[in-house]
Amino acid sequence: MGAVGELFHPAVAFAWGASTIVLSMAFMQPVLAVVSWAGAALANVACRGLRATAASFAWQAPLMALVALGNFVFAAQGSTELFRIGARAFYLESLVFGCVMALSLSAMLLWFSALFSVATPDDVLDLVGGVLPVTGLLTSMTCSLVPQFTRRGRAVRDVMAANTAAVRASGGAGGASGDPCRARGRRRPLPGAASLRQPLRVLTVVVGWGLEDSLDRAASCKARAWGSGPRTRYRRRGLRRTDALALALVGALALASLVCGLCATDAFAFYPHLRGWAPWGLYAPWAALCLLPSAATLALGGRSGDDAGDRII
């Protein structure tokens, strides 16, 4: 939701994200699936930008093709034969069903990407911190520790790779040489002889270091009165009237989408031939839920500029 999302309480973004994700998985109907996918794609462009969205498509496309063609090849159902290979017939209805499955899967993945591109760990804490304070603190600590551990793992690996004098006698210094390093990539692989043990050794160092740090972190908590009594909750923002109205609107659209979407899905059948197209009005709530927030975001200038480091994913 980008710039528009920051105007609203995190509950609004999570409500919107949760409803689109859940309903996307529930609606196995071609029009609903297309609307969901289009809305998710638009949300990604609005929240993550065109380049990041294109990068998502790059890895999702083969997956979608696999799902669509898998059903087409293995589910020999339907009445409209497209072609035949030997005794085996391939039907249009199977292809359409496969395509709808692929679109639903891709839409779900795109909705997740969009939601977690605008939601920060702070937003999670704002939502659960009051109900589950210890869980909230654990989440906050995990979010800070994961990148730290990742960096340390890389640093340990680099130090192991750099200490070639330690492995030269065993003949394992495969990567070190006196030749000039031309532009071949950014990092060279670890010495070959020790490469099988390396990941375990890196993990040992990182975990041991982390456990040591846990003692320091516990001291830091205790020095600031952790465990001294009931804690109050720090909230960056409260739920204002505008947020409540937005939440109500999302809720209403989600409910209407659920009702209309289930009607449209129940009425539709893929086999033996495609039938049961619902009146266009039944698709309207779902289209509004999927498309309106992203369109508003784009109209307001797209994602905010200083959010690069603040997102969960």
Add this chain to the structure above:
Amino acid sequence: MTLAIESSDLGFSYPDGTQVLEAVDWTVEEGAFQLLVGATGSGKTTLLRQAVPAIAPVGERSGRLRVFGVDPAARPPREAAQTAGYVFQDPASHIVCDTVERELAFGLQNLGVDPPLMRRRLAEVAHFFGIEPWLHRPTAELSGGQQQVLALAACLALRPRIVLLDEPTAQLDPVAGKNFLHGLFRVNRELGVTVVVATHAPAAMADYATDAVALEGGSLARVPLDAFRPRPLADAGGHAAPRADVHAGAGLAIDVRDAWVRFDKASPWVLRGLDAAVTRGSHTALLGGNGSGKTTLLKAISQVMRPERGFVKNALAKGQAFLPQDPRLLFMCDSAMEELQEWQRACGYGDDDVDEMLKRCGLESRVAVHPYDLSGGERQKLALAKLLLTKPSLLLLDEPTKGLDGASKAEVAGLIEEARAAGATVVSATHDLAFARLCATQVALLFDGRVAAAEAPEAFFCDNAFYRPLDDAFARCWRARQEAADTRTRAEEDDAPGGEG
């Protein structure tokens, strides 16, 4: 005169019987900025933590201790946290929350402060320290200096009457250290908070302090601040590493041409067409500000990172040893002895070599200790010892003297010099100007991704406005070491057949 801290006959021993403090009489006036000086392992941390019962070490305490007139152990936890705050040495391992804002609020939440008041306290402390521009940033993305400022701000959000800091600038570069000290000075003078700083490098802090005490042999004594005021390192006061053994025709060990290096495609260039040459047998010290590319150049030389343009030719790549900024990156074993034996089979050195190295590093009594339980200086020496046992032909050292006291720095510098005398080539990235001045044979200043100057130390340091080494504890220890070595050499010459004796 109100006393913030008052102790008499204060003693402390650890459960293993080690007596760290003996009959310590310690006073800190309210509003003072006191330096608690002592060598690494002298007991400064142990003494400081006695004033904060929540983090006091386990052991047997004797004597009397009062913080603002009350035994700190008798205070309820919330009152204690609002009386005495503590700032640790390594902020990265003590930060709890994922964002700056939440870290500032953490202590206030623990105290049960009402949300509206919490927000006001946050606003005050963030404004005082200039944190507002990075209030919403992840703590993992902060620099070391920012993390330490955050730690101080988070502590002050609880409004303690006294703040105790344990080597707060040991892990910071000189510029970040100065900025932090200036903030601390404002806390003391503008807010009236009593400050006690434990440090083994008081020269940088002497101008901010009101008094100083020294901890040695378990006892505390007052020392004049003038003893720590920094003086420039005069040429006549010390001599640089001998360059006679670096022959002009020794050949190049490392040749870097037009190197362009960055961390990934989304990152800016760190090295921008850098040229550098290192002669075999020399010691090149890389100087420069934070982010100038010193560590990146070391990694490029070690071939862990590769340039996207240009080349790095390292003739000694097969026999190199890399000492990282944090020696914990090298430790894989459960004791100091096991660390030194880890590469024994691969490199072919014997138990005698290990014992000799332990003796040279002064770690004989610490062989069974886990590396993480060693002091900062001991860890650095252990890491260097581990590398030196492999008899490397190239030593790449990233901040080898960081966080060490003067005597430990001199020991580390001595080990490096011995390795160079034995034929190793050394390249060190450092902020320690005295170390560069006294130990290097060449100094290279990195700026804007390139080498701005590369000269012998005498030429480099003779006409600088800012890069001027101080006559600090390391310089004095190094001079004493050199004089002792010269005396030994003269005595050996006198005793030799045909000598004057």
